[in-house]
Amino acid sequence: MQFAGIRRREACGYRITGNGEKMIMYKVRERHHRLPREYYRGQITVIFTACILKRRPFFLSNKIVDPDVEMFARVLVKNKCIAPVYCFMPEHLHVMIQGQADDSDAWQAMVDFKQRSGYWFWVNCCITRWQKDFYDHIVRKSEDLGAQVRYILENPVRRGLVKHWWEYPFLGAIGCDLGEIIDSLVCF
Template identity: 30%
Template sequence: MEQERPHHRGRLRRLPSGHYRGLSWVHWTMNVEGRATGWLDALHHARLREALCHALARESLVCAAYCLMPDHAHFLIGGLRAGSDQRPAIKIFRRAWNEILKTAAQPAGLALQAYDHVLSDKERSREEFETMRGYILENPVRGKRVESWRDWAYSGCLVVGYPDLDPRQEEFHERFWRIYYERVKKGAEG
């Protein structure tokens, strides 16, 4: 006879803090409380990008891909230097995003905690990484919101100092990795 597993209450368990520091990559999934909808529009997207930009800048991070869906969002975030730390950046970002959600056309708030998946060494290989980024960007296609992920207005990437960088661009992959490695090298130097 199969035993019932006890219902987990409280906070999600996190890996030790070192997994979120340095050059680590983490896929963050953030749900809106009660899967509420009605908050996502162009202004909300712009305000969210601004909040994310500040959080990334404070901890020397980049967002290789993000996708805002009507009731949740995905972010693929990586560090640029040994001192980068995703946990305080995510805390700052979630606090700011919650304030933005409160003022939305349909006020909402984020679920208590974000889900995270720290990428393993294998998942950080170029092919596996691009599969993860594709998974995030294809979310609106799987949700039958658009036929092509390129048509979804609420997705992109964010690298501080590169406002025109967009995964829809033909040369995006080469440009993103060139910028990323330049920034990592610069972070290692000083």
């Protein structure tokens, strides 16, 4: 039977709740929003944004951010990538990942980082988790790379956390020098 305005969902099984009741489980339909994986491979630049579950502030101290940067560095090397700029905001991460070889994999680098850091969160500090997915944007050759770098660096300023981006402690670069990146921009 179908009620007005309510569509029937397909049940995929049952689960027993904590109090012993039977609960119907439904299939969750997910829309694939990503480009094919091959678009993330090679010498390309991708901007990623990953959020902490329920956007709870988490990246608030070096005790949390420093191990994440170290994990990210290892994952980037494994996937033959660098991060010209990253910014750990209190409840999310912005990062630009660039492939350095034909077999680089920016998407896999991000997936590996989320998996390793999520495990580290669980073992070392708390029950904080990443949201299931992340946002990504493949930077086209026609786009202004400097504008993308500025956007990431200015996040803490727009949020009112600092007056100038260089005052924010949780941003930097991995595999290259952020100062050189900034110097190469025509106008910051």
